[in-house]
Amino acid sequence: MASKPIPGIKQEDIESFHEFIPNCTRVLALIGAGLSASSGLATFRGVGGLWRNHDAMQLATPEAFQANPALVWRFYSYRRHMALKANPNPAHYALAEYSKRMNGGFHSISQNVDGLSPRAGHPSEYLHLVHGSLYDVKCTNFFCSYIEKGNYADPIVPALDLPADESDPTTIDALATRQVRELDISDASVQLPEIAEKDLPHCPSCNEGLLRPGVVWFGEWLPDSVINDIDNFINAGPIDLIMVIGTGAKVYPAASYVIKARSKGARVAVINTDPDDEPPGGMKKGDWFFNGDAAAVLPELLR
Numbered sequence: 001m002a003s004k005p006i007p008g009i010k011q012e013d014i015e016s017f018h019e020f021i022p023n024c025t026r027v028l029a030l031i032g033a034g035l036s037a038s039s040g041l042a043t044f045r046g047v048g049g050l051w052r053n054h055d056a057m058q059l060a061t062p063e064a065f066q067a068n069p070a071l072v073w074r075f076y077s078y079r080r081h082m083a084l085k086a087n088p089n090p091a092h093y094a095l096a097e098y099s100k101r102m103n104g105g106f107h108s109i110s111q112n113v114d115g116l117s118p119r120a121g122h123p124s125e126y127l128h129l130v131h132g133s134l135y136d137v138k139c140t141n142f143f144c145s146y147i148e149k150g151n152y153a154d155p156i157v158p159a160l161d162l163p164a165d166e167s168d169p170t171t172i173d174a175l176a177t178r179q180v181r182e183l184d185i186s187d188a189s190v191q192l193p194e195i196a197e198k199d200l201p202h203c204p205s206c207n208e209g210l211l212r213p214g215v216v217w218f219g220e221w222l223p224d225s226v227i228n229d230i231d232n233f234i235n236a237g238p239i240d241l242i243m244v245i246g247t248g249a250k251v252y253p254a255a256s257y258v259i260k261a262r263s264k265g266a267r268v269a270v271i272n273t274d275p276d277d278e279p280p281g282g283m284k285k286g287d288w289f290f291n292g293d294a295a296a297v298l299p300e301l302l303r
């Protein structure tokens, strides 16, 4: 079937990719926040991104949670709210359909915690959420192992209900700006109502521990079971291709999968709106860089 043109993408790149991919039997994808950008969710380093305008380490670390659990819960409650209101975009569906077609030959390593890939029907056995999920919560009591998966309560507790003036941002910048404004604790003018710790989510099992979002924070290990599943696939043989989709690939160890895939023979296909966001180790002969919106590019590449 002739390759349809994708605005802004060189036709010969699409054609060479379409010649290559039917012969691929073992494929990986490293997925980042850019996959969900067209669903209206702010990326981390985009314009006004979540991390750039304030110190990421202030919000996504165990120390931050220890120091100010109410602020960190406000950050995650807001992201739960926005991700629940968002919908998977055509790229999420294209990856899910490709995963079903490849029936175990294609594994996605996703850094995203927004739940959009699972909601697009991506088979869970081939979707590895290396940084957890906004919708998992776990107890912080050392002696309690309570974990709840798939907690979609919005808000998770009444005290975390969004301020009544919560406007429904229509652009990513407005969304990100609001997230930054609302969460930029250095901005004294934004006085957020105090939330007493007793009103934050607590563990229904031990009735003692504060619950925390079931995501991997900076300085925390990635879940062993997820890492083992990925390594079992990678170690089982050569890799034909790794797609690096909507990610700056600067956070480790997730970013290291690009290097691992290359060491198993993979060619790299980057799908990114920023032409400067090359993969770890840079572009090599035979790689592709599809400079465009994943939601527009992936459905055509994987059709």
Ligand code: BV8
Binding pocket: 031, 032, 033, 034, 035, 037, 038, 043, 044, 045, 046, 049, 060, 111, 112, 113, 131, 215, 216, 217, 218, 219, 220, 221, 222, 245, 246, 247, 248, 249, 250, 251, 252, 253, 254, 271, 272, 273, 274, 277, 292, 293, 294, 295
């Ligand atoms: C660990 C969950 C061991 C929470 C996240 C120095 C060197 C190497 C490593 C380190 C170092 N210093 C510290 C470390 C370790 C650290 C790290 O890598 N830091 C970075 C900042 C250097 N890593 C860790 O701490 C990891 N754990 O190493 O454990 C250990 C143990 C004890 C002590 C020390 C170490 C844990 C990392 C996990 C952190 N948690 N997420 C949450 O989400 O709140 S990371 C979070 O940020 C995301 O999950 C994601 O991984 C990352 C953001 O990256 P992206 O997804 O790429 O998003 P970004 O905005 O950056 O980029 C978007 C891209 O999309 C851009 O390229 C843009 O151009 C593009 N785009 C935009 N729109 C579109 C698009 N593309 C296509 N279409 C569009 N429409």
Ligand code: ZN
Binding pocket: 139, 140, 141, 144, 145, 146, 203, 204, 205, 206, 207, 208, 209
């Ligand atoms: Zn508990």
